[in-house]
Structure formats: C-alpha cells, structure tokens
Amino acid sequence: MTRTVPMRQWLLGGLLLSLVCISSARAEDHGPSPQELLRRMDAAFVNLSYDGVFSYFSGEDLASLRVVHKVIDGIRRERLVHLNGAPREIVRHGDKVSCIVMPGDDLLAVEKSIPAGPFARAFVRQFDRINDSYMVDNSGEGRVAGRLARRIAVSPKDSHRYGYRLWLDRENSLLLRSELVDHNGEKLEIFMFNQVRFGDDVQPAALETMQVEGSMVSHLTLKSVPLNALSPQAGEPPAGQWRTRWLPPGFAMASDDRRHKPASGEHVTSLMYSDGLAAFSLFIEPMPRRGAARMVSQNGATVAMTHAVESAKGYYLVTLVGEIPLDTAQAIIETVYLKEI
Numbered sequence: 001m002t003r004t005v006p007m008r009q010w011l012l013g014g015l016l017l018s019l020v021c022i023s024s025a026r027a028e029d030h031g032p033s034p035q036e037l038l039r040r041m042d043a044a045f046v047n048l049s050y051d052g053v054f055s056y057f058s059g060e061d062l063a064s065l066r067v068v069h070k071v072i073d074g075i076r077r078e079r080l081v082h083l084n085g086a087p088r089e090i091v092r093h094g095d096k097v098s099c100i101v102m103p104g105d106d107l108l109a110v111e112k113s114i115p116a117g118p119f120a121r122a123f124v125r126q127f128d129r130i131n132d133s134y135m136v137d138n139s140g141e142g143r144v145a146g147r148l149a150r151r152i153a154v155s156p157k158d159s160h161r162y163g164y165r166l167w168l169d170r171e172n173s174l175l176l177r178s179e180l181v182d183h184n185g186e187k188l189e190i191f192m193f194n195q196v197r198f199g200d201d202v203q204p205a206a207l208e209t210m211q212v213e214g215s216m217v218s219h220l221t222l223k224s225v226p227l228n229a230l231s232p233q234a235g236e237p238p239a240g241q242w243r244t245r246w247l248p249p250g251f252a253m254a255s256d257d258r259r260h261k262p263a264s265g266e267h268v269t270s271l272m273y274s275d276g277l278a279a280f281s282l283f284i285e286p287m288p289r290r291g292a293a294r295m296v297s298q299n300g301a302t303v304a305m306t307h308a309v310e311s312a313k314g315y316y317l318v319t320l321v322g323e324i325p326l327d328t329a330q331a332i333i334e335t336v337y338l339k340e341i
Contacts (some may be wrong), residue, residue: 287316
C-alpha cells in the first residue's frame with residue numbers, strides 16, 4: 001500500500017518535467033522563421049505521442065529516465081520514471097500531478113528547502129522577443145537516437161543568460177537533444193534521447209504507474225490562481241505589490257499567481273520572469289516562525305537561493321529558482337521589495 005504525504009514543491013521533479021519543454025529555432029534562408037520553428041517545437045511536445053528513454057546530465061549527476069506522453073480524450077497525460085537510483089515517478093493527468101518516492105529519498109530533503117510554488121507550469125513564451133537577447137544560427141545536421149536532426153545554436157548577447165545547442169527531429173520537430181552551455185562553451189546540462197517511438201507505437205498502458213511497496217505519494221496541481229482571486233490572509237500584503245528594482249535586459253514578468261502550501265494552507269506569491277526563452281521564478285512567503293537559513297545552491301545550470309526581505313508589514317522569505325547565472329540571480333534577488341502603499 002502507498003501512503004499519501006504532504007510535500008512542498010518538488011524542485012527536481014519540476015525541473016525534469018519542464019526540461020523537455022526547452023525550445024529553440026533554426027534560421028533558414030528559404031524556410032520557416034526561428035519564431036515559427038519555436039512554435040512547432042512547443043506544439044510537438046504538447047501534441048505528439050512519444051515514449052522514449054533519455055539521459056540527463058546536470059552538474060555532477062547523470063540520470064537515465066523514461067518519458068511517456070500522450071493526449072487521450074483531449075487530456076494531456078505524462079509519466080516520467082527514474083531508471084536508476086531510488087524508484088521515483090512523476091505522473092501527470094491534465095492539471096493534476098502525483099510524485100511517487102520512497103521513504104528516505106534524498107529528494108525529500110531537497111524539496112523541503114524550497115517554498116511551495118508552481119510545480120511545473122510552462123510559462124507564456126514570447127518567441128518574437130528572443131532576437132533581442134539571442135543569436136539563432138543553423139549548425140548543420142546530426143543524428144540522435146537513430147533519427148536525423150537539425151542542429152541549432154542559440155547564443156546569448158550578454159552574460160545574464162546561457163546558450164543552447166539543440167537537435168530537432170527533422171520529421172516532427174521534437175527536441176531530441178539539448179546542451180545548455182555557459183559563456184566559455186562548458187556544458188552545464190545535457191539532455192539526450194537514447195531511443196524514442198511515436199504515434200500508435202505509444203501504448204496507453206505505459207502511462208500507468210508502478211505501485212512500489214512503501215512508496216509515498218504527493219498530489220500537486222498545475223493550475224494557477226490569479227493574484228487577485230484570493231483575499232489576503234491576516235498580515236499578508238495585497239496582491240501585486242512585490243517588485244524588483246533590477247532585471248536583466250530582455251526579461252519581463254510572464255506570470256503571477258498565488259499558491260497554497262499543501263501542509264499549512266498558507267499563500268505563497270509566485271512571480272515568473274522570462275526573456276522569451278530562459279526563465280526564473282520568485283517565490284515569496286511570510287518568514288517561517290523559526291526563521292530560515294540562507295541558501296545558495298547550483299546544480300548544473302539551475303540556481304536556487306533565498307533572501308530575507310524586511311518591510312513595514314514584517315519579514316518575508318524570497319526564493320529564486322531558475323536557469324540563469326549565479327551572479328545574475330544574486331543581483332535580482334537582492335532588489336526584491338514590497339511596494340508600500
């Protein structure tokens with residue numbers, strides 16, 4: 001029998017789910033524009049049926065996972081399975097997500113250090129803006145998982161974001177491989193399908209989770225709640241008053257909402273920012289009664305850090321999570337403030 005346990009945001013699970021939402025484009029002399037190719041890739045991940053095994057390298061970790069995706073009766077279904085290490089699964093049914101882990105899993109310690117927020121919700125991409133921050137070039141062709149692929153290079157124009165090297169399936173535009181690189185060309189993260197099948201070869205039964213004796217289940221949701229849809233709790237500032245004094249050029253707010261912590265029911269304000277391709281999120285909550293130790297961590301390209309903000313309404317804990325350089329994240333989080341009215 002499995003046990004249902006309350007959990008905060010599962011950071012790694014969300015990152016892995018959103019990993020396969022990375023998009024880029026190819027510049028062609030007589031073909032689709034980069035923006036059109038970006039839209040095609042996003043559409044491929046949302047609409048295609050695919051079942052594949054991929055490798056994911058982040059920092060010092062190398063993981064092997066299986067992803068199954070299918071749209072059934074208009075409802076998006078997805079299952080992500082860790083094939084090495086402790087048994088772990090993430091299962092999506094529409095807007096509902098279940099995370100299945102074993103007691104003592106190290107991921108539990110990781111997720112407890114991150115305030116609750118959006119689990120793995122795709123932000124509104126604005127592909128027509130990426131030319132302001134990136135250069136997109138055709139890098140020829142390659143072969144991934146036995147399939148022909150277009151190679152794309154996406155290079156940042158400043159030091160506030162990373163670059164991408166991408167391999168797109170020539171037949172259906174699915175992303176078969178991606179490399180996230182720093183300004184020295186060092187690979188920070190690598191995602192690559194080792195094998196993948198499409199269409200009718202993807203069986204609905206592959207979406208069903210395996211019940212492991214003693215496993216724990218956390219139920220989350222991808223649905224967001226607009227900031228103005230919830231009445232502020234006692235002592236909580238009204239919606240929309242959180243600001244940043246500085247953002248990297250090209251970044252703008254892509255979404256804002258408020259979440260409930262599964263354990264306490266308290267609200268957490270979530271602000272997501274994007275430059276049209278890269279993204280980071282700010283999660284803001286009242287400071288825990290026992291306070292919170294300052295956290296700064298980086299795993300591959302993903303940075304997570306906390307910062308205390310003092311205002312006339314009290315102390316708040318701000319957590320930044322995203323795939324941006326550490327120095328940029330530090331500069332952003334230190335300028336977060338509550339606009340006094």
